Amino acid sequence: MLLTQQHYTIVAMATLSHTSSLLFFARLSGLAVAVLVVFWALAFKSSFLSPSLSQQDLIYAVLHPLLMVIGFILLSGEAILVHRWLPGSRGLKKLVHLWLQGVALSCGIFGIWTKFQGNDGIVANFFSLHSWMGLVCVSLFGAQWLIGFMNFWHRGEVRTVRIRILPWHVFLGLYTYALAIATAETGLLEKLTFLQTKRNLPRHSTESMVVNSLGLGLALLSGFVILAAVSPKYHTIQNKLLYSDTKCLSS
């Protein structure tokens, strides 16, 4: 069957509206997540305070979820989406992608550093699944950023090497992002369990609902971001159609 200009327009419009809806829902759930984590940190400050903690320690305790959720997760999600919405050259997209991922990584490192500031010292907290996953996640993210920087931004690399590495870059990027979401979920669960068992926080309290909604928001957000990232781009579909069109014409 010969594909007409009308077919291209229909497919192009469907792809664009599909991507725009995914971007819209990703931003909406991202906004909800940001509002919920800020609200939790401001309205339930006492949950982050313990008798042995000073005012400065409270700031570090509150900064950890804020930096990890807004700085690390939301920014790295936005960096993943850059290739889906930012107009302009490939070079510009790569530059924005690299910068956003760099800021996200800095927030991640700073967010973990806040946990080293307690009285108990560096190794004292490294007993939990959350802390182990967090270390693996930020280390992978750092390695991925360095490799990405050298292969995509550094002009010295050969093009064939860059093309061969691209699928691994995409896989590792999405895997690390999913790991960051899973780590945040374990952090929320750990904190909430601590509050419910040690501080007698009622299971149906407003704070429990806020934390549960935050966890749900993160799960939704990651779904939209990953789906937008793996959905075929408009240009890929256009090329495939052109290819099948030429095949039809030549046969």
Ligand code: HEM
């Ligand atoms: C991508 C997101 C996150 C990463 C990579 C991460 C990473 C880490 C790491 C590496 C530690 C251990 C630091 C130390 O013990 O000195 C830690 C501790 C902690 N985190 Fe997170 N975190 C994340 C999100 C969250 C969130 C959203 C919360 C919610 C409150 C949270 C709560 C905690 C708590 C209570 C601790 C101290 C207890 C423990 O070590 O398990 N984290 N985090």
